[in-house]
Amino acid sequence: MAKFDEMEYYKQAELLNIDYDQVPDSDWMDTPVDFRPGTFIYPGKPARLEYLDLPNAREWSVLEEDWKLQDNWKQIVLEGMAERLTKYRSFKLFMDVCVRCGACADKCHFYIGSADPKNMPVLRAELLRSIYRKEFTMVGKVLGKIAGARELTIDVIKEWFYYFFQCTECRRCSVFCPYGIDTAEITMMGRELLGLLGLYVNWIIEPCANCFRTGNHLGIQPHALKDIFEDLCDDIKTATGIEIDPPFNKKGADILFVTPSGDFFAEPGIFTCMGYLILFHELGLNYTWSTYASEGGNFGLFTSHEMIKRLNAKMYMEAERLGVKWILGGECGHMWRVINQYMDTMNGPADFLEVPKSPITGTVFENAKSTKMVHIMEFVSDLIKHKKLKLDPSRNDHINVTFHDSCNPARGMGIIEEPRYVLKNICNNFYEMPENTIREQTFCCGGGAGLGTDENMEMRLRGGLPRGAAVRYVQEQFNVNQLACMCAIDRATLVTVCNYWAPGVEVTGISELLANAMVLKGENDRKLNLRLEEIPGK
Amino acid sequence: MNDKWKIILGLVVFLAAVTFPVWRGAIAGAGEPPELQLPEGKTKCIESKEFMIDNHMNMLDEWRNMLVREDIHEYTSKEYGDTYEISLNKTCLNCHKKTEFCDKCHAYADVEPYCWDCHYDPKGD
Amino acid sequence: MKVIIGLIAVSVLFLAGYGLSGAAPYLFGVIIPYAAFALFLAGFVYRVLAWAKVPVPFRITTTCGGHKTHDWLPRSKYDNPSNAVETFIRMLLEVLCFRSLLKNTKTQPGDDNKPVYATEIFLWLGAIVFHYSMLVVLLRHIRLFVQPTPAFVTMIERADGFFQVGVPVFYLTSFGLIAGLVYLLARRLFNPQVRYISLLNDYFPLFLLLGIGISGFWLRYISKADVIAIKELATGLVTFTPSAAILSSISPLFFGHLFLVCVLLMYFPFSKLMHIAGVFLSPTRNMANNNRAVRHINPWNYPVKLHTYEEYEEEFGELMKAVGLPVEKE
16 A cells, blocks of 8 residues: 555545535635645654754644744744745845735645645745735734734744745746746745745755755765765766776866756666766766765755855865866756856855866857856867767657656746757757747746655645646657656756656756767777666667 | 836836826816807797706707708797797807807817708808 | 625715805815815825835745746746846836736636636736726816916826817716726625625725715716816815805805715725735835846844754764765764
């Protein structure tokens, strides 16, 4: 018998039993939260909070009545709101200007998969906005509930906890909002306020604590990391016949390479990591990995702005210590939102680095001249354009691939064309999913922003429905059997989404497909791909 | 990034736009309301003065339809009971002078009746 | 309930203007309009400055297309602007064409109840029709405030009454204004999702605008008022020489209309209607996505507690040495 944290527990017919036109009889303010297992995430463990000097570290349980908040919790939240209203124009403006036109309502993957009205971005924001009205506006103070204002109570806090951890900060709603209201901003504020009360989820705060201490979310210590890479290199040797000795913490390297640690650990992420190793080896790049800055991702983004800064600082600090010229970043989603929108502002200026210049093609990356960090797909597409890579795309002929734009690269950066250019050069069979589900309209995997844990399985499957249905569509139409993405969280969570909604479709990183298609100097007969599976017809 | 000057510039433009009538009025004055030349020796119009001010355009519209479509040539005043020939030129403009009466208000209220697309002013040049 | 309260509130306000103006014409014709306009201006400026005062710590552009990298790759200049000019055009399209709303889709159950997405243009259409009609109606009203009427206003009137239907000439925007509002209201009432999220704060301004639109329509086409007297009042007001004598020759219906307009002006700065200014300030729209090329400054950036490399090597140095990883302290 499957349990609620396993996907077999959920029947497709039951999850699909959704009717958008059916809303609760009671007003949303009077509809209590239903904390059913499978739809929420376990609390952060006190040791993790303590390690990060976060407030109110204690054991508590979501399902218990008493969440053990500070005595003056209400004052803490209201002061926290007041402070943020004077620090973030986005927050203040987004509290004020929403007209509730409803354009965002059916854009959220969690709403589409659950039909729970509080998963409409507009209502998610109203959860916070109703308190804002009550405490910070005249009209709300005077008119109260009829003007959409309500008292801040423990139940409101619980509602926040439930719904701000049912938002993956994917920004799809923000594309459609006529005022650009970004629910990711609202959710980030909501989570910061919850954080003041010590309300964190362990799936996020443990990686934060790990990253702070060991340099990566998974808590891999330096010697273990070296071990892992040795194993990866063994597999590379088997697949390609090439021997690689990857450089670590190497002073005097030209380039520091940083990628999410998710790619060091589980399949299919490790195949992407092997792809990087092969690419850099083949190019003869003078680069280095770092054990201290061994994390590209940043779960601080799902915690607080302060945590983003604390975790992100290592990249520049390590680049300076090692004396590299610039930084190259791997395939990751939210990592690139942080690099594009926060890193330079928070931890720059990176005066000690040089404007990135490809040592192979001489291309200067003017678009990264301040941050000094280049995306692997920008780097690779430039190599392919200049014909610096010898490619045999027929090695991927057994693969019908489609591409999943990850939320943050699409809507927090705009790296949309590069991965497609690369994919079309390394695969002969590339098919797009329907247009309302790709590019800036792409759907989240359902497990981003720190929600990709198994105890949240029901919401992951529900949230993954729009993506899963689109994958299923191209599977039926074009026999698509691989879903490429450039995000480590995707590589972890989309496996479940595909197994559930589109069984038979495997998840892959682009660099994996790239390395499979690359013709290497001194390679073997290349009968095996990086997964050590036989390549059909070879 | 300091964008305050941009916001203040935008506010100034907005304020200038919404107060346009105020500063325009301050420059050019309120303008005089029209003074109408009333027909000499007449004490009343076809209907009451108040009715004529608000509804003369509808009466003329009605007259046109009566004459052109229904071949009715006479109109009986609802207020006074006397009868008039349905004709802009022969009846209305017999007493009123277009330039000193009709045009005054129409110019003030910026109304462009299309009477004069077809009709001419019998007393005009 | 919210709907009823909104409707009743606007009805009562209209009746107050309609019924009480006879008893206190100077109050309704002069004092309240001045107070309302003053409150509107002051409130509007206050709200915008309150937003302006708050810094924009991060450049959080929502990118809706390909960014600027290699020259040879396609990119979306106005969905992912890389400089001030492109951003300006993006904003122009947003403010003038409601471009984000134009992208709207509708999620519907398809095969097996799985979601499919269809183009949904009616919200955009209703919004465009309403907003542009409102703008033209406002501009047309300038003829009542300014003597002589500026040429651009006459041009707008001619264009708006192009079909020369009816007496007085029927304006397209008279219809557009009311039709747009009725659509937006109907959508709020009959679309279950939108109804569920709607507040009194949404119904009240809709009813208020409808009240203004319908009473204005009534004044022009059905129960006409003395336009010359109204213009004399309006020009008097804007030149601060209001004439009390003229008030008695204006119909009560006009005062009903005027009072609703005054209520709108007073309500405006304290309501969601401020989106008219807010849209210009939206940080996800009004900034170029050029963070990696041009550093954005956060005025309150503060130092945070970090875990330095030295602390890291302190803890893991021996383990690193054991596997041959380079360290600072041998």
